[in-house]
Amino acid sequence: MNHEQRQKRFARLVEAHARDIYRMAFWLCRNKELADDIVQETMTRAWKSIDRLQDENAAKPWLFTILRREHARVYEKNRPETVELDETLLADPDQHNPEMQEQINQLRKAIMKLDEKYRDPLMMQIIGGFSCDEIADQLGISKAAVMTQLFRAREQLKSRLGKGLAS
Amino acid sequence: MNQEKFLEMLASDPKSRDPDFLAQAEKNDENRELYQQALAFEDSLLAAFNTPVPVAIEETMLDITKVSYPRFGKKTIGLLALAASLVISVSLVLFTPPPSEQLAYQQLVAHISEHDPRDTASLVPVSKSEIEPYFIQKGIELGIDLDDLTYITFCPVGDKQGIHFVLDKPEGLVTVIFVPDMPASRVQDLQKEGIPGLLAPVLDGSAAIVGQPGQDLYPIANTLRKGLHKI
Numbered sequence: 001m002n003h004e005q006r007q008k009r010f011a012r013l014v015e016a017h018a019r020d021i022y023r024m025a026f027w028l029c030r031n032k033e034l035a036d037d038i039v040q041e042t043m044t045r046a047w048k049s050i051d052r053l054q055d056e057n058a059a060k061p062w063l064f065t066i067l068r069r070e071h072a073r074v075y076e077k078n079r080p081e082t083v084e085l086d087e088t089l090l091a092d093p094d095q096h097n098p099e100m101q102e103q104i105n106q107l108r109k110a111i112m113k114l115d116e117k118y119r120d121p122l123m124m125q126i127i128g129g130f131s132c133d134e135i136a137d138q139l140g141i142s143k144a145a146v147m148t149q150l151f152r153a154r155e156q157l158k159s160r161l162g163k164g165l166a167s
Numbered sequence: 168m169n170q171e172k173f174l175e176m177l178a179s180d181p182k183s184r185d186p187d188f189l190a191q192a193e194k195n196d197e198n199r200e201l202y203q204q205a206l207a208f209e210d211s212l213l214a215a216f217n218t219p220v221p222v223a224i225e226e227t228m229l230d231i232t233k234v235s236y237p238r239f240g241k242k243t244i245g246l247l248a249l250a251a252s253l254v255i256s257v258s259l260v261l262f263t264p265p266p267s268e269q270l271a272y273q274q275l276v277a278h279i280s281e282h283d284p285r286d287t288a289s290l291v292p293v294s295k296s297e298i299e300p301y302f303i304q305k306g307i308e309l310g311i312d313l314d315d316l317t318y319i320t321f322c323p324v325g326d327k328q329g330i331h332f333v334l335d336k337p338e339g340l341v342t343v344i345f346v347p348d349m350p351a352s353r354v355q356d357l358q359k360e361g362i363p364g365l366l367a368p369v370l371d372g373s374a375a376i377v378g379q380p381g382q383d384l385y386p387i388a389n390t391l392r393k394g395l396h397k398i
Contacts, residue, residue: 006232007232010229010231010232011229011232014225014228015225018220018224018225018228019220019224022220022221022224023216023217023218023220026218027216036221039224039228040227040231043228043231047231098381100214101381103211104211104214104215107215108215108218111215122212123216125180126209126212126213126216127216131180132179132180146179147175147176147179147180148179150178150179150180151175151178151179154178154208155178157212158208
């Protein structure tokens with residue numbers, strides 16, 4: 001593959017997955033500045049090894065795996081502080097009525113407080129659109145364990161919202 | 168699929184297209200209601216995870232391909248690491264916005280604070296035919312359809328000349344103050360008292376964008392970045 005072909009291939013990946021990659025990075029580290037850095041490093045690594053991606057249909061799990069490894073690498077070095085959701089983050093890309101927006105904000109705060117073993121598979125399912133089998137493959141755990149974690153993630157979120165503990 | 172398995176799947180993978188699961192969801196009124204509730208919760212989850220993404224993230228990612236990454240042997244890696252640490256140290260110093268940029272930012276913020284940019288009553292509109300020559304003089308080609316603008320005028324910001332646009336968007340009016348020679352290196356939040364605002368780098372200048380409560384301004388910033396080009 002020559003440089004131009006590699007660039008075109010990379011551009012297709014960026015067009016299709018840039019926003020999901022960023023959102024995944026944000027929710028992994030819950031810190032906007034760190035998410036910027038991790039996304040930059042993830043995409044640099046992806047560009048450098050794009051020849052190794054055999055099947056473009058597998059690009060999304062491939063990118064998410066690089067992202068998760070990069071996050072783990074950064075997290076091992078220093079455990080950055082997560083930040084509270086600020087007003088900027090709560091400014092939504094979609095327009096919602098005030099009641100719906102408040103519910104979404106409460107949900108975000110509840111997601112922030114989820115244990116990562118429940119949050120990670122949930123992010124992969126909702127942001128990545130991965131099936132339970134695909135999540136199990138990426139996390140290296142059984143499908144049954146993924147389903148249990150997804151079940152508990154939703155139960156905890158509903159419970160926190162119900163009890164008003166999210167705030 | 169039995170009811171226990173259905174409830175388990177409803178809480179772990181409610182958007183599953185598994186035929187047995189879908190059949191169980193339609194089995195009776197109670198299941199239908201549970202299924203609809205689960206789907207509504209999924210919509211909320213999707214909206215919650217749908218957090219804002221930085222302006223022009225795609226362009227930033229594509230910039231990566233403009234840098235070459237040569238492979239090095241092990242012997243040179245130590246030397247490179249030393250060189251890299253020096254570069255990082257210098258970069259950290261250089262990363263701090265230069266004083267001229269800080270001043271520009273302060274002037275733009277002061278301008279917005281002193282004059283509500285949404286109040287155009289005191290400003291005299293100029294004809295659209297006067298705008299294009301101004302951009303050309305600044306070395307900028309306008310790729311934005313001027314017919315979409317409801318209002319446009321010149322606007323002094325500090326010692327610079329800016330352009331004051333008002334865009335009529337479905338979510339409400341959006342005001343943009345673009346100063347072509349007032350540089351900004353990053354997007355900054357200008358939100359004040361519930362009114363969303365952004366300062367975004369556009370070409371070699373800055374655009375201050377002010378909208379209506381609840382309005383997402385990132386797409387506007389993207390439109391500007393894509394619609395203005397250097398000649």
